[in-house]
Amino acid sequence: xxxxxxxxxxxxxxxxxxxxxxxxxxxxxxxxxxxxxxxxxxxxxxxxxxxxxxxxxxxxxxxxxxxxxxxxxxxxxxxxxxxxxxxxxxxxxxxxxxxxxxxxxxxxxxxxxxxxxxxxxxxxxxxxxxxxxxxxxxxxxxxxxxxxxxxxxxxxxxxxxxxxxxxxxxxxxxxxxxxxxxxxxxxxxxxxxxxxxxxxxxxxxxxxxxxxxxxxxxxxxxxxxxxxxxxxxxxxxxxxxxxxxxxxxxxxxxxxxxxxxxxxxxxxxxxxxxxxxxxxxxxxxxxxxxxxxxxxxxxxxxxxxxxxxxxxxxxxxxxxxxxxxxxxxxxxxxxxxxxxxxxxxxxxxxxxxxxxxxxxxxxxxxxxxxxxxxxxxxxxxxxxxxxxxxxxxxxxxxxxxxxxxxxxxxxxxxxxxxxxxxxxxxxxxxxxxxxxxxxx
Amino acid sequence: xxxxxxxxxxxxxxxxxxxxxxxxxxxxxxxxxxxxxxxxxxxxxxxxxxxxxxxxxxxxxxxxxxxxxxxxxxxxxxxxxxxxxxxxxxxxxxxxxxxx
Numbered sequence: 001x002x003x004x005x006x007x008x009x010x011x012x013x014x015x016x017x018x019x020x021x022x023x024x025x026x027x028x029x030x031x032x033x034x035x036x037x038x039x040x041x042x043x044x045x046x047x048x049x050x051x052x053x054x055x056x057x058x059x060x061x062x063x064x065x066x067x068x069x070x071x072x073x074x075x076x077x078x079x080x081x082x083x084x085x086x087x088x089x090x091x092x093x094x095x096x097x098x099x100x101x102x103x104x105x106x107x108x109x110x111x112x113x114x115x116x117x118x119x120x121x122x123x124x125x126x127x128x129x130x131x132x133x134x135x136x137x138x139x140x141x142x143x144x145x146x147x148x149x150x151x152x153x154x155x156x157x158x159x160x161x162x163x164x165x166x167x168x169x170x171x172x173x174x175x176x177x178x179x180x181x182x183x184x185x186x187x188x189x190x191x192x193x194x195x196x197x198x199x200x201x202x203x204x205x206x207x208x209x210x211x212x213x214x215x216x217x218x219x220x221x222x223x224x225x226x227x228x229x230x231x232x233x234x235x236x237x238x239x240x241x242x243x244x245x246x247x248x249x250x251x252x253x254x255x256x257x258x259x260x261x262x263x264x265x266x267x268x269x270x271x272x273x274x275x276x277x278x279x280x281x282x283x284x285x286x287x288x289x290x291x292x293x294x295x296x297x298x299x300x301x302x303x304x305x306x307x308x309x310x311x312x313x314x315x316x317x318x319x320x321x322x323x324x325x326x327x328x329x330x331x332x333x334x335x336x337x338x339x340x341x342x343x344x345x346x347x348x349x350x351x352x353x354x355x356x357x358x359x360x361x362x363x364x365x366x367x368x369x370x371x372x373x374x375x376x377x378x379x380x381x382x383x384x385x386x387x388x389x390x391x392x393x394x395x396x397x398x399x400x401x402x403x404x405x406x407x408x409x410x411x412x413x414x415x416x417x418x419x420x421x422x423x424x425x426x427x428x429x430x431x432x433x434x435x436x437x438x439x440x
Numbered sequence: 441x442x443x444x445x446x447x448x449x450x451x452x453x454x455x456x457x458x459x460x461x462x463x464x465x466x467x468x469x470x471x472x473x474x475x476x477x478x479x480x481x482x483x484x485x486x487x488x489x490x491x492x493x494x495x496x497x498x499x500x501x502x503x504x505x506x507x508x509x510x511x512x513x514x515x516x517x518x519x520x521x522x523x524x525x526x527x528x529x530x531x532x533x534x535x536x537x538x539x540x
């Protein structure tokens with residue numbers, strides 16, 4: 001596996017390293033030379049599983065008529081002159097100077113599995129290789145092989161993995177997302193493997209004592225290296241389970257006022273948890289936020305979900321900014337596609353929105369992405385891209401670039417094939433203007 | 441890129457064995473452990489001997505016997521929970537990890 005130099009090292013040092021490591025293959029040097037300067041340290045991906053409606057959120061079309069807007073036909077002026085968003089997002093309207101809205105995302109696919117794979121990997125499905133998600137690629141280039149030492153895994157999902165495809169693809173267990181399980185909004189956030197359900201801290205201590213008192217082999221063979229290593233791994237494990245590190249997951253450490261501001265919902269508290277993970281240096285966090293596949297009762301569900309989303313997302317942006325973390329943290333909001341701008345009024349939908357990959361919206365903030373901008377535009381109904389089409393390759397390539405990962409560099413794979421980290425739009429045969437340099 | 445079995449201890453493996461839901465449920469729901477627990481009734485000596493034979497293929501030493509006995513006794517209110525802790529401690533013992 002080629003070793004990337006951490007971004008920020010001088011060229012001279014890279015040169016020295018590449019000479020020292022010469023037998024380790026020439027690709028090492030090539031990658032080290034080309035890796036862009038990292039501006040972001042972490043990514044928080046708010047993944048709206050099922051496909052959020054672009055026209056009810058960040059690309060409203062109040063003039064399109066009732067057949068398109070349904071009852072949500074108003075907009076809100078944001079704190080950036082000229083940018084308006086949907087009426088159910090008043091808190092996000094106050095944070096618009098921190099994010100950019102990409103209103104011309106397109107991939108044209110309306111199937112959950114295919115579209116989710118495309119948006120999360122930047123690849124077309126098919127072929128015999130299953131590609132890794134953005135999070136797994138970042139775990140590869142920013143993880144244990146590249147100076148990351150924390151026992152907190154480099155790629156964390158709050159709280160369940162998607163399950164629509166294998167996020168890790170062919171990269172192997174080191175890059176696999178760690179799904180926390182549990183519920184950060186519960187009294188006790190039972191993080192898988194760390195906070196065991198039904199086992200109190202007292203019982204953890206007691207049974208650890210039992211483990212030690214039954215350590216016959218360890219007592220019989222003092223100084224045996226493998227056995228001593230087991231002692232070390234045990235100590236490390238208990239540092240996470242009972243030690244200072246276990247407090248990371250304890251949201252009661254946060255002021256009640258701030259917890260309430262994020263919203264006492266699974267999503268709101270996941271946003272808060274994501275901030276805490278960024279603070280300890282985790283490079284990639286996905287908040288897997290389901291419930292957006294609203295074929296029926298769309299508007300009723302939006303009235304319930306959008307305020308929750310508004311609260312969590314807006315508070316996350318504000319909190320990251322207040323702590324000086326937004327400059328080095330990318331927040332990426334979006335789903336596998338948007339939803340049909342024209343409402344399905346007829347039975348059995350009775351006012352729902354269908355899958356829509358022709359034109360949709362993603363939002364990016366921080367980590368080198370400018371705020372207060374709009375990229376591209378959709379047409380008057382939100383059904384077609386009108387200006388500056390943006391492909392998932394353009395978007396993901398921009399994220400990699402800000403993270404200091406060379407998208408054109410080699411991606412290690414089990415067949416040893418010559419595969420790039422990410423193909424460009426051009427290589428995918430998609431006509432666009434490329435990465436999002438206007439907001440970087 | 442999946443490597444073959446590697447006996448080098450790792451933190452992640454240790455975490456998994458000590459505290460994962462998977463291992464906890466395997467112990468709680470094990471039919472073997474249940475039958476040992478049920479068959480022993482309240483006989484703690486038999487319970488310990490059978491558990492040791494099942495997990496480490498040997499009988500407990502006198503030292504182990506008294507340590508485990510003390511644990512089961514002081515945490516008797518936990519019922520099956522204390523016994524699960526004994527099985528857990530053997531699954532996490534160096535002997536189990538290195539020799540089984």
